[in-house]
Amino acid sequence: MTSSLLFNVTTFTYLVSMLLFFAFLASRAKALGAAGIVTAYAGLLAQTGAIVLRWKESYDMGYGHAPLSNLYESVVFFSWTIVLIFALLDLKYKYRVIGAFVMPFALLGMAWAQLGLNSGIEPLVPALQSNWLLYHVVTCFLGYAAFAVACGISIMYLIKAGSEEGGGSAPAGGLMGMFPPIRVLDDLNYRAIMVGFPLLTLGIITGAAWANYAWGTYWSWDPKETWSLIVWFVYAAFLHARFTRGWVGKKAAWLSIIGFAATIFCYLGVNLFLSGLHSYGGGK
Amino acid sequence: MTTDQRSFLNSLWDFFCSLKLTMSLLITLAATSIIGTIIPQGTPPQEYLQQISPVKFKLYQALGFFDMYHSWWFILLLYLLTVNLVACSIKRLPHIWKTITQPVTVLGSGLEKSLPNVVSFKAGGEPEALQAKVTALLKAEFAEPVATENDGAHHLFAQKTPWCRLSVYFVHLSVIVIFIGTMIGSLFGYKAFANIMEGESVAKVVTRSEKEIDLGFSVLCEKFSASFYDSGAPKEFRSVLTVLENGKPVPGYEHRAIIVNDPLTYKGITFYQSSYGNAGEYRFLVTDLDGKNAVPVTVPATGSATLPDGSSMHVLETTPDIAPFAPGLSGPAANIEIHGAGGASERVVVYANHPELNIEHAKQHGKGPVIHFKGEEKRMYTGLQVAKDPGVWIVWLGCLLMVAGIFTAFFLSHRRIWVRIQHGTVTMGGNASKNQAAFQLFFDRLADKLKTECSGEKR
Numbered sequence: 001m002t003s004s005l006l007f008n009v010t011t012f013t014y015l016v017s018m019l020l021f022f023a024f025l026a027s028r029a030k031a032l033g034a035a036g037i038v039t040a041y042a043g044l045l046a047q048t049g050a051i052v053l054r055w056k057e058s059y060d061m062g063y064g065h066a067p068l069s070n071l072y073e074s075v076v077f078f079s080w081t082i083v084l085i086f087a088l089l090d091l092k093y094k095y096r097v098i099g100a101f102v103m104p105f106a107l108l109g110m111a112w113a114q115l116g117l118n119s120g121i122e123p124l125v126p127a128l129q130s131n132w133l134l135y136h137v138v139t140c141f142l143g144y145a146a147f148a149v150a151c152g153i154s155i156m157y158l159i160k161a162g163s164e165e166g167g168g169s170a171p172a173g174g175l176m177g178m179f180p181p182i183r184v185l186d187d188l189n190y191r192a193i194m195v196g197f198p199l200l201t202l203g204i205i206t207g208a209a210w211a212n213y214a215w216g217t218y219w220s221w222d223p224k225e226t227w228s229l230i231v232w233f234v235y236a237a238f239l240h241a242r243f244t245r246g247w248v249g250k251k252a253a254w255l256s257i258i259g260f261a262a263t264i265f266c267y268l269g270v271n272l273f274l275s276g277l278h279s280y281g282g283g284k
Numbered sequence: 285m286t287t288d289q290r291s292f293l294n295s296l297w298d299f300f301c302s303l304k305l306t307m308s309l310l311i312t313l314a315a316t317s318i319i320g321t322i323i324p325q326g327t328p329p330q331e332y333l334q335q336i337s338p339v340k341f342k343l344y345q346a347l348g349f350f351d352m353y354h355s356w357w358f359i360l361l362l363y364l365l366t367v368n369l370v371a372c373s374i375k376r377l378p379h380i381w382k383t384i385t386q387p388v389t390v391l392g393s394g395l396e397k398s399l400p401n402v403v404s405f406k407a408g409g410e411p412e413a414l415q416a417k418v419t420a421l422l423k424a425e426f427a428e429p430v431a432t433e434n435d436g437a438h439h440l441f442a443q444k445t446p447w448c449r450l451s452v453y454f455v456h457l458s459v460i461v462i463f464i465g466t467m468i469g470s471l472f473g474y475k476a477f478a479n480i481m482e483g484e485s486v487a488k489v490v491t492r493s494e495k496e497i498d499l500g501f502s503v504l505c506e507k508f509s510a511s512f513y514d515s516g517a518p519k520e521f522r523s524v525l526t527v528l529e530n531g532k533p534v535p536g537y538e539h540r541a542i543i544v545n546d547p548l549t550y551k552g553i554t555f556y557q558s559s560y561g562n563a564g565e566y567r568f569l570v571t572d573l574d575g576k577n578a579v580p581v582t583v584p585a586t587g588s589a590t591l592p593d594g595s596s597m598h599v600l601e602t603t604p605d606i607a608p609f610a611p612g613l614s615g616p617a618a619n620i621e622i623h624g625a626g627g628a629s630e631r632v633v634v635y636a637n638h639p640e641l642n643i644e645h646a647k648q649h650g651k652g653p654v655i656h657f658k659g660e661e662k663r664m665y666t667g668l669q670v671a672k673d674p675g676v677w678i679v680w681l682g683c684l685l686m687v688a689g690i691f692t693a694f695f696l697s698h699r700r701i702w703v704r705i706q707h708g709t710v711t712m713g714g715n716a717s718k719n720q721a722a723f724q725l726f727f728d729r730l731a732d733k734l735k736t737e738c739s740g741e742k743r
């Protein structure tokens with residue numbers, strides 16, 4: 001058994017889970033929702049095994065580092081954290097249908113990593129040879145994942161709020177009957193961001209601490225740093241929106257979606273379109 | 285003060301206290317910060333001018349876009365945020381403080397209406413006996429209540445973690461603490477750079493604004509080495525440093541190896557491995573096509589040299605053995621660039637062991653000169669980032685405060701419960717500052733227990 005085989009199994013399992021959730025959404029058959037979540041858990045388990053295995057393989061090759069060191073590994077880890085946060089949410093609140101809006105993010109990540117990225121295990125360049133790498137990447141990505149879940153929930157919020165406004169008053173009927181009430185979606189959105197915001201804050205702080213330790217400056221306005229601050233500002237605005245008249249409801253949901261778009265740009269866009277110190281994805 | 289002035293000041297105050305301003309500032313900061321990630325910051329003007337028109341350049345320069353995070357308007361936004369934060373806190377803190385230290389202990393009808401969770405039921409028996417039962421229950425299940433008698437009614441009030449209401453103010457304070465730390469850093473610290481040759485020492489470093497700073501001691505670079513993985517990717521950059529006071533090594537600071545991610549700190553000044561280079565020289569022999577008029581030429585690794593015919597050359601890279609790159613050839617080779625007197629330039633590889641190839645190339649390109657590679661003297665230097673930042677601990681303190689504050693703000697909740705016993709009716713109300721759903725569950729369970737307890741059906 002190799003980690004790459006297990007990653008392929010994971011990708012396939014997430015695909016099946018997503019399709020089950022879609023079928024659940026369309027048919028409203030409870031069994032499909034249950035099957036979807038069980039499949040998602042199975043995928044999470046397989047992926048956890050694969051990540052541990054890859055870690056071990058890196059030791060076997062004599063490099064010995066956590067699998068968080070290049071674009072492939074980070075995309076895989078991101079996808080893992082998304083399913084993890086979704087699983088935690090499910091354990092607590094049991095709103096299965098959210099899976100239909102969250103699993104696509106996880107699948108997209110895995111599919112891109114498996115099909116489009118270089119999956120070789122490489123040794124660490126000097127800049128990354130530090131324990132801070134682990135703390136920094138883990139906190140950042142758990143935060144990103146919580147924002148991904150919040151984004152999925154916000155999309156559901158906007159769809160549901162839109163259909164209610166459009167006179168879709170058939171109470172329990174149709175697709176919308178499957179969605180939790182908008183009050184609940186609003187609350188879940190806030191809760192997901194309540195998990196993501198402290199983690200992002202920790203991620204930025206550990207990044208700053210690392211930069212200070214390695215280069216002597218905790219902040220140098222490099223594009224990646226700046227974008228993480230942009231993301232942080234957006235979610236800080238989201239948190240204050242609920243105390244501000246005129247900002248609750250739809251506008252807050254939009255802030256959450258914009259926040260996630262900024263998160264994705266911070267994670268990928270910066271490497272693809274801008275230049276800076278963070279070397280993930282630059283190929284170098 | 286006239287009423288006009290007073291009302292102006294009032295509206296100014298309200299403006300600075302408002303959360304609408306907070307929203308606008310946070311969103312504006314997020315949006316404008318994008319500019320500096322697209323336009324490179326702090327690059328020399330010539331490089332910008334190659335990319336954009338002079339008109340645009342003037343405009344961007346006037347707007348401070350080339351160093352936008354230090355531009356007056358960006359700093360102004362940060363100041364506005366600070367003022368907003370302080371004003372808002374000044375306005376709200378007294379009220380919050382009163383909520384914590386002087387809680388309303390009487391459940392009046394106005395308060396009752398404002399509470400999300402209320403139950404009310406009839407209960408027989410003496411009010412004192414009921415009060416004792418309720419007190420015992422609250423103490424066991426929630427928190428020790430305080431009792432108040434008011435207009436013939438018995439009131440009980442209990443609360444948990446009231447102080448967590450202060451945590452958002454600690455988060456807000458932490459933002460200001462971090463700002464103070466960065467200011468101290470920029471006033472009393474510096475970021476500088478030093479290149480040290482192997483075997484040499486420096487006592488002065490140069491800051492980014494080209495200011496010379498006397499360290500008060502000196503740093504000797506004994507050795508620099510770079511190692512690489514088989515793939516050619518860098519593995520480790522290592523400098524061995526010794527700190528010298530009055531020319532003598534300082535015990536404990538001798539032969540200290542520093543690598544990327546593992547710096548050396550002495551007297552509050554930290555030295556980071558940042559770059560390296562070769563300041564040695566390359567040796568060449570330049571002749572005419574027929575091998576006459578041989579002139580030795582040395583080219584410094586960091587510069588160029590003039591050839592007898594007036595053109596100049598510099599070295600792009602060298603290798604001690606060409607074999608892996610060019611099958612059939614062997615020995616040292618150099619990739620050089622020649623700038624002809626007429627302005628033309630060309631790149632060519634010259635060899636140490638294959639003079640015939642050097643001659644052939646010169647023939648193809650006119651009448652010479654012929655350049656032979658003779659070898660090189662490597663002299664490595666290490667590039668160190670040097671930093672002193674007395675404010676950094678204040679920044680970390682602010683960060684700690686922020687994280688602790690955010691966690692308590694999000695995950696702790698101020699919960700309050702009031703009970704009124706009047707005319708044979710027990711009324712219980714309660715609220716929580718966070719996580720209302722969980723509190724509601726708790727409240728409903730408590731209400732059930734209270735009913736059983738007070739209805740006297742106890743066995």
Ligand code: HEM
Nearest residue numbers: 236239243301302303306365368369372452455459690693
């Ligand atoms: C970068 C700056 C800021 C950060 C990181 C920040 C952070 C926070 C956090 C984490 C909360 C808790 C939110 C929640 O419980 O959902 C909060 C609440 C709040 N913030 Fe800020 N804040 C910032 C700026 C400001 C400013 C400038 C104001 C000025 C008006 C402000 C006013 C408030 C108010 C009124 C609350 C609600 C407090 C309550 O629960 O009653 N914040 N802030």
